[in-house]
Structures are given as C-alpha cells and as structure tokens.
Amino acid sequence: MTALATAPRRDRRPRSGLRRGETLAGWVFTLPVLVILGVFLLVPVLMALWVSFSDWSGRGSPFAPGVGFVGLENYAAITTDGGLPTRDFGTSLRNNAWYVLLVVPLQTALSLFLAVLVNRAVLRGRGVFRTAFYFPSVTSSVAITVLWLFLFSATGAVNEILSWVGINGPNWFNDPTGIVHNFLGAFGVTSGPDALTENGFLGVTFWNWLAGPSVAMTALIFMAVFTTSGTFMLLFIAALQNLGGDVEEAAMMDGANAWKRFWKVTLPQLRPTLFTVLTLGLIGCWQVFDQIYTGTQGAPGKTTVTPAYLSYSSAFLGQDWGQGAAIAFILFAIIVFFTIFQRWVLRERPVSRRRARQYEVRPTGRSMR
C-alpha cells in the first residue's frame, strides 16, 4: 500500500519528514469539491435513474413508499408505444439530428477558415478581427436568442436585407416547413413515395425524418454557427501556432501550392484539434436548451423541440417525471455513443501501405506517424 501511495513521486530524495500529514491535507483540500460534485452530480444521477424507472408524480420524495417501480415502462412510452410521447420524442430526435448534421460541419469549417485567415503573420489588425469573430461567443445564449428573434422576425433585419436583392424572406420563427421538403417542392415534389410515407421510426414517417430542419430551426442553426465559430477559431489558432513551420517549409520547397499545403500538410497536423472541436461541437449540439426555452419553446409545429427541451418540458411542465428522466438518459447515451464513435473514426491509424508509399521518398515529420 505504501508503494502505491508513493508511486507518483518524481524524485527519489527521502523527504518523509516533510511529507507527513499530506494524506490528511490532501483529503481536506479536495473535500469541498468531492462533496459538491458528489451531492449535486453523482447522487442526482442515481436518483434520476430511479425516477426513470418509477411512476413518481413529482409530489413528495421519489423514495416515499407510494412510489412504484414500473420497470422500462417510461422508456417504452417514449420509444415503442407509438403514442404521443413516442411521436414527440421521435420529432425531437429528428429536429436535433438535423441541427447536429448542419451545425457541426458548418461551425468546424467556418472556425478553421477564420483561424487560417487571421493567423497570417503579416496581417494587420489581427486582434481586431479576432475580437470581432470571438465576441459573439462570450455573450449569453439568452441575449443572443433575443437578438435573433428580432433579426429573423417577419419584418426583421434579415428579411429587409434579403428584400434588397429581391428575395421575399420567410416568416422565420413561424415557419414549420422543412427545408429539404421546400427544396423538393420547388421541383414540384410535394409528397413522398408510399414506402417513405407509410413506414416510419419512433412515430415519425421516414418522409418526415427526411424533411430537413424547419425554417425556424434553420434560423437557430445560423445562430449556433454564429456564436460558436469564434470559440473554435481560438482553438484552431492555438493549434496553428503550435505547428512547427519546418514541415510546411519542406512542402513549399517541394513546390506544393498553398491549397495543397493546407490539405496535405497543415490539416493532418491539426487532427487532434479537429477531433476536439468536432467532439465539443457534437456534445454541445445535442444539448440545445437555452435557445429553445428563450426563443421558440418548440414552436412552430414542434419543429424546434429538442430532446433536452422535451426532457425539461415533460418533467416540469407535463409533470411526467419518469418520462422526462428517461429522455435525459437516452440523450446521455446518444452523446456518449457519438463521442466514442467519433473517437473511433478519428483514431490514429497506422498509415496504409498505399499511403505509406506516397511518403517513402522523404519520411520526415510527425504528421505521418
């Protein structure tokens, strides 16, 4: 046991005299953190897990004798029963899936683009540009949502600007139509094939799964990209500045143009940051709540309901605590799944033989490991 306790020591000087009492101090120092994290994080999760298996109605303690164990009933209600809770849950997953599908790539690409633009050594006024791009990220989601509701209102700034170029903008936050459906509608396709409209998943037909985000959700997607691109830009700038210039110089000597250097040299070296940005983006995007609470409350036509908001509204507004907790745990599982999936997709792979041959001529830097 003593060996275990002393294992992390870095130097071997005997200093047991000076180190006496450190176990006590260590525990005392970490106690507040442990207690608060335990009481407000670990215990609540366990309690909520119990609630998701119970028929607790929100009155009294969830551990009171009257509260019954209902097994997987709450989970079944939102996934397999086919009733309203299932349809709502399916709709919320569809809404959020489209949100993730559009926001994550857009914010990653845009933030990388901004980082590359402002990272040039010769650029004047770098600080000003960085500040401009980053500022939206420090403001609260509530304040930004209020601003967005104004900018994207029917007679708001966005539609006014669109009208300058002859576009009649939609009534953004009141338009429940899906943008993929609208796009197909422009070619005269207004209803899907029977195979898609008659079958479905989680109470939502495949045709509606494919509807795309509603126009209202699209406005929220723009907002997410606007507010997060600055934060992620900073991460990319930090990574770009940590890159040694030597690999790039070597590529320049070999006559690679800027475009090629970016794709073949810079981007592979940014892999860890890219992974961080994608994961953080994905985790954040599955948690959309503030914007929905402040802005649309799920309207129009439930097309901006997200699982996070649905979990809140089922429990606190609908008093269906079991289902609310069950939704929260499914959401948790989704986030964990995608994080692991992403880690797996972007894992450091041994270079394939075909790939390796390309590099054989000059086996340099770290990027090819």
Added chain:
Amino acid sequence: MRRWRSRTVTWQIALYALLIVLALIYISPFLIQISTSFKTDADAASNPVSLIPQTWSAAAYERLFLRSDFPLWFANSAVVTICVTLGRVFFCSLAGYALARLQFRGRGVIFAGVVAVMAVPAVVLLIPKFLVINQLGMYDSYAGMIVPLLVDAAGVFIMKNFFESIPVSVEEQARIDGAGSFRVFWSVVLPMARPALITIIILSFQGSWNELAHFIVSTQSPELTTLTKGVARLASGQLSQGTQYPLKLAAALIMTIPVAVLFFIFQRRIMNASEGAVKE
C-alpha cells in the same frame, strides 16, 4: 518580379476585403441591437436595419429601470455570480493544488472521478439537480442557486495543470521552514497562481452570469429571478404585450455589458486561454 508583386498585392486586398466583410457580419447584429434599443416600437418595426433611430427614445431603458423588476434581476445575477466566482476560485485552486502537489493515497481515484464528471452533459442533469435540491430543502433559495455551481470540474483541471507547471523548489523552501500544507498553499503557491486564477475568474463569471438552465430548475419565486431567467421570460412575451423589440433588446444589451467589459479588460488573456486548456 513586378508581376509577382502586383499579384500579392491583389491577394492582400482580396484578403482584407473578405476579412472586413466577415467582421461586419459578426459585428452588425450588435450594432443593430444598440440602435434598436433607442428606437420607438414603430420605428423598430418599420426600419429594422437602420443604425440611426428616426427619433431617439430612451423609453425602453426608462421602463426597464423604473417600472419593472429588471434591477432586481440584475442584483440577483450579481449576487450569484460573485458568490459562485469566489467559491470556484477557492475550491478549484485548493483541490487543484492537492491533486498536483500533495502525495496522498486516493489521489489518482479522485482525479479520475473529477475527469469522469467533466464528461457528464449539463442538460442531462436538469431533472436530477432539481430532485436533489428539492430533497435537501434548498429549492427556491439562494443556497440552491449558488451551492451546486460552487465547484467546477474543468476549473480543478485547469488549476492542477497550472500548479504542475511551477517548480517544486519554491514550496520546498517553505516546508523546510516548517510551514504546513495550507500555509504553503495560501501564502506561497496561491499568489504565484495569478494567471490561472484570472482564467478561473473569467470562466466562472461568464459561466454563472450566463447560466440559465440551473436557475430554471432551482427556483420559482419572482424575487429570485436572475437576468437570464427574466430576460428569457420577457423574450417569450410572458411579461409584455406585443413585440416591444426595443425593450427586449435593451434588456439583452444591458445583460451583455458586464461580460463584455470583462472581455475587453482581459481580452488578451481570454484570447490565449484556450491554448493551455485544451491540450489533449
């Protein structure tokens, strides 16, 4: 040579033009917000883009400060933010120091636990947090708003990383002089940790000032409404009739000011903070 020169100049101009356009796109929403907050309702509706109000009007601000609960919301946000920030600075640095420097049994387990906790998404905790706060009898009180936010796993992580980067020899001297662990921490190590402490202050000020979900599930009475909660209600029209955009935008603007001030004071540090924090 000359042709090469003129090509780079063209590129430079294009680059700056692109940057300026992008910067305008990022800034203009806030400029529109400021000007709209000084417009009349009718002016805001008919001229949503113009940056100069047709008739200047401070009606929105008058209404907010003199005839609404806005000052109360502001005070609540300030109280909570100050308490949370002080608590986080103290507790996170204390735990960070212990995890970085003190050799004690169970350290590895504690650190693993803190890291694991960082992975739990906040939104998943909405219902759970309410359950515990309710059980502890802290629902609808300042305690319920503040205590759960006092500790932040990411803050512990940042402090631990910082303490690991400063040389041990400084503390050793104090130890040889007979100072106890807390003494070493308080009077030797903490003063050296200023850069990291400022990072924690910025993060927790911004985080708790902008926090919404936690206050929704931990309070209900109007006296405990924070700015985020109040403005969110205002936005969804629960307190006002009609659109009243100048009023809503003024409220959102005032709410942004403290964070913006902090941002401009510590700009350089904020811009570089990500470097240390995100190393994989």
